[in-house]
Amino acid sequence: MDVRFRIAADGTSLDETGLKFDLNDFDAWAVEAALRLKEKAGQGEVVAVSLGPDSAQETIRKALSMGADRGVHLKTDRVPFDGFAIARALAGALNGGDYDLILFGKMSPDSSNGIVGPIVAELLDLPCVTAISGLEINDGRGTARRDIEGAQEIMEFPLPAVLTIDEGLNTARYPSLKGIMAAKKKPLEVKPVDLGETAVTVQKLELPPDRAAGKIIGEGAAAVPELIRLLQTEAKVL
Amino acid sequence: MANIFAYAEARGGELRKVALETVTAARNLADQTGGEVHALLVGAMGIAAKAQQLGEHGADVVLVCEHAAFTQYNPEASAALAAERIKSGGFRAALFATSAQGRDLAPRVAAKSGVGIVTDVTGMELSGDTVIVKHPINIGKVIATVAIASTPAIVALRPNTFTPTRSSKAGRVENIPAVGDPSTARVVVKDLKTGGGGKLDLAEAPVIVAGGRGLKAAENFKLVEELADAFGNAAVGATRAVTDDGWRPHSDQIGQTGRLVSPELYVAVGISGAVQHLAGMRTSRTIVAINKDKEAPIFKVADYGIVGDVFEVVPALSAAVREARKGH
Numbered sequence: 001m002d003v004r005f006r007i008a009a010d011g012t013s014l015d016e017t018g019l020k021f022d023l024n025d026f027d028a029w030a031v032e033a034a035l036r037l038k039e040k041a042g043q044g045e046v047v048a049v050s051l052g053p054d055s056a057q058e059t060i061r062k063a064l065s066m067g068a069d070r071g072v073h074l075k076t077d078r079v080p081f082d083g084f085a086i087a088r089a090l091a092g093a094l095n096g097g098d099y100d101l102i103l104f105g106k107m108s109p110d111s112s113n114g115i116v117g118p119i120v121a122e123l124l125d126l127p128c129v130t131a132i133s134g135l136e137i138n139d140g141r142g143t144a145r146r147d148i149e150g151a152q153e154i155m156e157f158p159l160p161a162v163l164t165i166d167e168g169l170n171t172a173r174y175p176s177l178k179g180i181m182a183a184k185k186k187p188l189e190v191k192p193v194d195l196g197e198t199a200v201t202v203q204k205l206e207l208p209p210d211r212a213a214g215k216i217i218g219e220g221a222a223a224v225p226e227l228i229r230l231l232q233t234e235a236k237v238l
Numbered sequence: 239m240a241n242i243f244a245y246a247e248a249r250g251g252e253l254r255k256v257a258l259e260t261v262t263a264a265r266n267l268a269d270q271t272g273g274e275v276h277a278l279l280v281g282a283m284g285i286a287a288k289a290q291q292l293g294e295h296g297a298d299v300v301l302v303c304e305h306a307a308f309t310q311y312n313p314e315a316s317a318a319l320a321a322e323r324i325k326s327g328g329f330r331a332a333l334f335a336t337s338a339q340g341r342d343l344a345p346r347v348a349a350k351s352g353v354g355i356v357t358d359v360t361g362m363e364l365s366g367d368t369v370i371v372k373h374p375i376n377i378g379k380v381i382a383t384v385a386i387a388s389t390p391a392i393v394a395l396r397p398n399t400f401t402p403t404r405s406s407k408a409g410r411v412e413n414i415p416a417v418g419d420p421s422t423a424r425v426v427v428k429d430l431k432t433g434g435g436g437k438l439d440l441a442e443a444p445v446i447v448a449g450g451r452g453l454k455a456a457e458n459f460k461l462v463e464e465l466a467d468a469f470g471n472a473a474v475g476a477t478r479a480v481t482d483d484g485w486r487p488h489s490d491q492i493g494q495t496g497r498l499v500s501p502e503l504y505v506a507v508g509i510s511g512a513v514q515h516l517a518g519m520r521t522s523r524t525i526v527a528i529n530k531d532k533e534a535p536i537f538k539v540a541d542y543g544i545v546g547d548v549f550e551v552v553p554a555l556s557a558a559v560r561e562a563r564k565g566h
Contacts, residue, residue, distance in 0.1 A: 003513075005380050014380065025495050081375075081384070083345075084354060109494060112375050113357045115345035122349030127424040128313070130342045133488060143428070147489035148338035149254075149439035153311065154429040161425075167481075167495045168488035199354030199388035203370070208381050211520065214527075214537045220546035221554035227526065228558045230542055235524040237445070237503040238469075238562055 026105025065175035240330035256335035265296025293409015315420030443473035452508020511536030
């Protein structure tokens with residue numbers, strides 16, 4: 001699915017006509033992680049929280065159909081670009097919620113900042129480990145693995161905590177038909193929230209310049225000398 | 239006369255390449271504001287020895303905090319210290335890298351300081367007192383120009399985007415204490431597991447050789463490794479199909495859910511060029527593709543494409559690259 005984005009007339013937002021929104025991969029792995037922890041513990045509750053306009057409810061229903069117990073829709077008129085504003089609204093709603101773990105995807109593929117989880121953690125003064133690809137929870141303490149450049153950090157932290165999820169932690173389940181039916185009856189609470197001030201504003205969106213059209217220089221090993229010549233003289237990378 | 243703050247990332251007692259990129263970018267901004275670059279360097283005892291290199295890349299002042307609890311990355315103590323310095327410094331901007339460490343640290347600092355933040359920044363300028371940045375969104379298919387109105391603006395730069403440049407400055411070292419006791423942090427690195435010694439990381443390598451399903455089997459990845467060895471300065475990457483099949487670790491994955499890379503040269507071996515993969519590498523300066531299917535989408539973005547069997551072309555290319563580099 002090669003989506004071509006269009007810039008809306010205001011020049012600062014996307015034309016959403018024809019775009020379909022779905023739970024992104026990182027968030028799906030976060031939901032999966034929560035479900036597995038609950039299944040392993042044999043008790044507990046998984047709450048799916050999303051912020052945005054009414055379309056956010058579809059995302060919450062997806063999480064409910066995977067197995068989350070209930071949903072909370074933090075209703076705004078739009079999803080702001082500024083992750084800090086999102087984090088502030090989330091922290092307000094999560095404060096006092098008595099959660100053992102607050103899980104996030106490591107970033108959203110649309111605004112691509114990856115800041116909401118750690119900012120929520122700071123605002124709630126909770127320990128936080130970001131971009132984890134391994135997780136063990138035992139007796140109120142956790143151990144998480146973080147893939148960093150050329151190495152892995154093994155982090156320890158006490159619960160309650162905030163974690164953000166990277167690829168590799170798990171494979172998200174597909175909702176079963178039964179799950180999809182059950183999700184329709186699960187509670188979904190709608191709470192209007194105020195995003196407040198934002199320090200970060202989009203001034204302009206533009207499509208990136210196209211790369212120069214691709215060029216096939218030849219076929220098979222016979223093309224290798226020409227490639228070497230181009231890498232040396234034209235691209236100057238060899 | 240506003241100053242610019244730069245977090246100089248280190249690991250295992252060594253500066254990361256992104257530290258020099260961050261300080262260089264800070265220098266460029268400070269030259270516009272007429273202010274100074276203050277770099278913060280934290281690490282175990284002895285890290286101060288690395289301060290000189292930061293001066294050589296444009297830091298006027300290097301704030302050094304040495305503590306045994308900074309031997310490994312200490313997110314809470316590092317964030318507390320950076321936020322404290324930022325608060326006291328009158329900075330227009332505070333720069334970090336969008337590395338594993340910077341991605342973790344910068345938002346914590348933004349939250350503590352209550353200021354705006356944008357990560358994965360590919361361009362930056364000042365408009366009056368406002369920091370304006372470029373930031374790819376929607377898997378790199380749209381570029382946002384974003385204004386950060388807070389003082390300071392927190393900006394995390396995409397690695398390999400701002401080239402380290404020498405501009406000799408005093409690099410005056412100031413030893414500073416930690417904020418609170420770094421050894422009482424709640425989140426601690428218990429262990430650091432490093433991969434093969436000396437292997438280049440995807441974020442820092444000037445050349446990346448990446449393999450896809452066209453290699454047919456995990457053991458054939460040695461062709462990719464041999465080509466990377468031939469270049470001598472190359473890291474090895476992979477597509478999601480390959481990491482999902484367990485041929486390579488997830489940390490090698492380049493693409494929408496993996497690493498975003500911008501090397502000088504990207505060699506795609508047996509990669510068809512799914513949009514999710516292109517999202518992670520399309521900003522590479524020069525792209526070479528080798529694939530047997532001449533209709534493969536990778537050829538649409540490749541500066542130099544070779545249509546052919548990877549098992550024939552890649553060994554020939556490895557030999558030719560080795561030969562070409564002999565003269566160096």
